[in-house]
Amino acid sequence: MSFGADLGYEDRPGRRPPDPRATRVWWLAPAAIGWLGAGVVLLTLGVVARRPDVVAIGVPLLLGLAWGTSRRPQLVPVVRLTGDDQPTGSTGSTGTVEAEVEVAPAEQPTVIALRVRAPGHRAAEALVVAERRTLGVSMRTVRTGRRALFGLSHRAVGADGLLSTVSAGDRPLTMTILPSARALEDLPLSFRLQGLTGPHTSRRAGSGGDLHDVAVFAPGDRLRRIDWRVTARLNTAPSTPGPGAPRGAAIDRLYVRRTFATADATVMLVIDSRDQVGPRVSTWGDATRLREDETTSLDVARHAAISLARQYLSAGDRVGLEDLGRLRRPAPPAGGRRQLQLLTQQLALAEPEGEPTRRQRIPRLPSGALIVVFSTFLDDDAAAMARTWRRAGHRVLAVDTLPTLLISGIPERLYVAYRIVAMERTDRLQQLAGAGVETLAWMDQTTDPGVRLTALGQLRGRR
Known part of the structure; x- marks a missing residue:
């Protein structure tokens, strides 16, 4: 500092x-107390010993002290x-x-x-x-x-x-201290997009840009969608050709070009603020021992969540927030700059509140939403919720927010306990992958999370 x-x-x-x-x-300062003590001692010694010179030394000290305190x-x-x-x-x-x-x-x-x-x-x-x-x-x-x-x-x-x-x-x-965001490119989307307009191409026919197919004109189709070239090519020739027959083909069917409709994605960010662990395993039982240069798991979760929220909102999608550490209503999905400010505020205020409260019910999230869970997965609660949401048909992305750990120099007893917790955590992540939940380690030293998210963004099919 x-x-x-x-x-x-x-x-x-x-x-x-x-x-x-x-x-x-x-009040009297220590120097004034010294003046008072020295003056009293010199004055007493001078009077007892009948030494006017000693009295003359002590009296100015007392007079100066009296003058200084009178001008308080x-x-x-x-x-x-x-x-x-x-x-x-x-x-x-x-x-x-x-x-x-x-x-x-x-x-x-x-x-x-x-x-x-x-x-x-x-x-x-x-x-x-x-x-x-x-x-x-x-x-x-x-x-x-x-x-x-x-x-x-x-x-x-x-x-x-x-x-x-x-x-x-x-x-x-x-x-x-608000969390910062990093730049991301392509991000994964939900299996089913919603809305009648948006930045992404959906799988249903509607008003869009990409060609879906060519179909026969039906009630409700717009006239500007008629493809006259396809109509002229697919209509049959006259059945009685001859000198008196009319030229050209008889147009008895009109064909229109149908395109893929556009829609937006609904994304729910689920942050697990029930615990906050640092990179040093020796501090897991005492959060007060964390240093200012050590990024905790909750700091990683805030950074990852706001990075994804900013990218989704800038693309025109709707983003909401659910905090597993607070029994409150989640922030509903919405779009725009104001929603980004709201999410930033709520992420900054997310912190452990005493002993974690076990939820009796799984939070109900919007249908068809992409659910991104940010947790250390040191217990079964967040992993169980992710599997439940996946079985309900959501596309679920589990983001591991555990920071890069420092385990060297810890006692043997603590190291054995850490190894047990680490093995249980590895089993949870493997169970998530086996249940169809896509996993991502935000602090992975080998793979950049942006590259992993880009790869997941290319997968849109239901698994």
């Missing part, structure tokens, strides 16, 4: 500071930590989060000792003059979601060092 720039702070003029009025009071200011400087709820620039590869420390001075010159702390970083300290200013602080993180990132403690000291305030700390600054 960095505190301002260069010499420890960065002035940003033009910002309106907070109200300088406060209820905090001034009524107000103290106000320091406040502020920041945007959704800071810009926090998404993407940089992962830099910024906040600001606003300072309002008192009526007399003072000095403020600042200490800004952030999770996973050493605290940054600075000693600044209490002037009307705004200081910038920043930290780097790869984590996403709504989290408490910055904490501030401060203490004001008078110009003579005799008076100071008690160290005060504000509540941590809570900020929402």
Whole structure:
């Protein structure tokens, strides 16, 4: 974490500071207590020993202390930590989060000792003059979601060092780090497209661009669909040819060109926010030990889900969201930029809420939708739901969000437990593949997920 720039702070003029009025009071600083003790001791020794020179040394200390405390200011400087709820620039590869420390001075010159702390970083300290200013602080993180990132403690000291305030700390600054999205190309679609118009070609005849077949004109067909060349070629010649017979063929049937109709896809993103594990297996039992440079499984799920949502929505499809960690109504499928903002907000707020609650019923999702499940599959719940949806006729894509694991250096007992969990997880993924659920590892080191999604996007037939 960095505190301002260069010499420890960065002035940003033009910002309106907070109200300088406060209820905090001034107290004797450690230096003043030293003056008081030294003055009393010297004065006592001088009187007892009848040494006027010693008394002359102690009296100025007491007089200076009395003069300094008599000019005690009524107000103290106000320091406040502020920041945007959704800071810009926090998404993407940089992962830099910024906040600001606003300072309002008192009526007399003072000095403020600042200490800004952030999770996973050493605290940054600075000693600044209490002037009307705004200081910038920043930290780097790869984590996403709504989290408490910055904490501030401060203490004001008078110009003579005799008076100071008690160290005060504000509540941590809570900020929402939105997940970033990567560029994707072709994506898989559902087995059955819906709607009367859309960006994709469906399997039924209708108003579209690709040729379906040529058929005899029937009631309801549009006249502009008549193919006159095919009509002239397929109509029969006159049955009584002769000198008096009319020229040309008798047109008794009209033929029209039928095309494939266009439609859009319905996609339901199902995120499993019941647990959040990091790359180090030793931290699976304690989420507080996760570092800011470690991407968790929930961070991977948010990144993968928003990447797919942005691509589907940009293509004109409808996307919804279901969170297995919350017993709430899912976000219904919709399209447009507003839907992307809604999904981004809900994905950023998805986090474990205490002990996972087991669902008694499988969530009901729109008929014919493509269901994409984002989970670590460390238990049977998400895998069982995926198999149920597949048996109901949906096309289901299981995205493995487990990050690249670091298992070196862990105790043998913990390694044995990890191996048991890993084997059970491998069996679940194999059972999903056997049930017709297409699987994809988002953090696979050998295959790029975009390439795998492109390959799945070329498969449209029902399996």
